[in-house]
Amino acid sequence: MKGNSTVLICFLLCSISMEAQSLFSKRLEGKVYSKDGDVAATHVLNITAQKATITDVNGFFSISAKLNDTLVFSAIQFKRKEVVVSAKILESKLLLVPLEDTLTELDEVILRLYNLSGDMGVDLNTLDTESVVTASTLGLPNAYVKPPSQAERKFYEATTGGGIVPLNPILNAISGRTKMLKQRLKRNARYERTQRVRAFYPDSLFVKDLKIPEESIPDFMYFCEVDSTFQAIVNTHDQLKIWEYMRKKSRIYRKNNDMD
Numbered sequence: 001m002k003g004n005s006t007v008l009i010c011f012l013l014c015s016i017s018m019e020a021q022s023l024f025s026k027r028l029e030g031k032v033y034s035k036d037g038d039v040a041a042t043h044v045l046n047i048t049a050q051k052a053t054i055t056d057v058n059g060f061f062s063i064s065a066k067l068n069d070t071l072v073f074s075a076i077q078f079k080r081k082e083v084v085v086s087a088k089i090l091e092s093k094l095l096l097v098p099l100e101d102t103l104t105e106l107d108e109v110i111l112r113l114y115n116l117s118g119d120m121g122v123d124l125n126t127l128d129t130e131s132v133v134t135a136s137t138l139g140l141p142n143a144y145v146k147p148p149s150q151a152e153r154k155f156y157e158a159t160t161g162g163g164i165v166p167l168n169p170i171l172n173a174i175s176g177r178t179k180m181l182k183q184r185l186k187r188n189a190r191y192e193r194t195q196r197v198r199a200f201y202p203d204s205l206f207v208k209d210l211k212i213p214e215e216s217i218p219d220f221m222y223f224c225e226v227d228s229t230f231q232a233i234v235n236t237h238d239q240l241k242i243w244e245y246m247r248k249k250s251r252i253y254r255k256n257n258d259m260d
Contacts, residue, residue: 025066028085030095031191032059032073033218039099042075056150058188065090073097093226096219151188155181193234194225200239210250211259223253 032039032055039059045052048069055061065071065085073081078099089095148156158178161168172178198221206212212220224230224246233245254260 025064026090027062028065028090028095029062029093030060030097031055032061032097032099034078034099034101036101038077039075042073042078042099045072045074046070047072056188058149058191060184060188060191073099075099076102078102094222096222098215098218149188151181151184155185190225190231193231194221197221197234197242201243210247211254212250213259216257220250220253224249 030044032042032044039055040057042055042059042061043052044055044061044063046063046065046069049064049066051064053061053063063071067085067087067090069085071083071085073083079102081097081099083089083095083097155178157168158172158181159169160166169178198217203214203217206217206220207214210220227249230245230249233242236242
């Protein structure tokens, strides 16, 4: 009888533990970023759960994860990075992951045949180069058309279809996929706008005037981005007014992150 009670208690404890773990499981939204900004198609692997995905053109990703899972971020141009999922990460709205560039250094470079001096200004005048052929030099009608992003292509695929009764848009609307993709388009648009705002001002100004560490600037910009007031001020295109708004937000950001 005593042995049966012990087995029952162990079973209950295991069930409670498994249920607690499942409560901490969620669809984790995140974004990778780097100094050069080229973060498209970065591999994101949950090596604990054996799941994987890749980032979109702006570095955004979504992957299932639970407490203590290990996420691995890798790409040819970046150093491998591992992140252990904590309770704080699961509670966050967006996980921001900075990536470091992988530098490939050559021991020696030898210039031959062309008698190059190493001075680009001089060498360009001596080299016999052919004209560059592009869509714009050929005068093609689509030369300046911006290619659609991955999110835009997925949204178009989800909302179009053939036949008398196009089933694809109906099924995606019912499943909620269309709504999810529409939200992703809005999020990407907000992010691109925020990046344009950041480009107005050098990073040194964020560090010296707003007292925001350089590595925290992307996180601070996201902090501003999610505020509807920020979107309204950006619409004014007044750089002084935008900077004054970010100055006020920087005080709140530093206080929230114990930077003062």
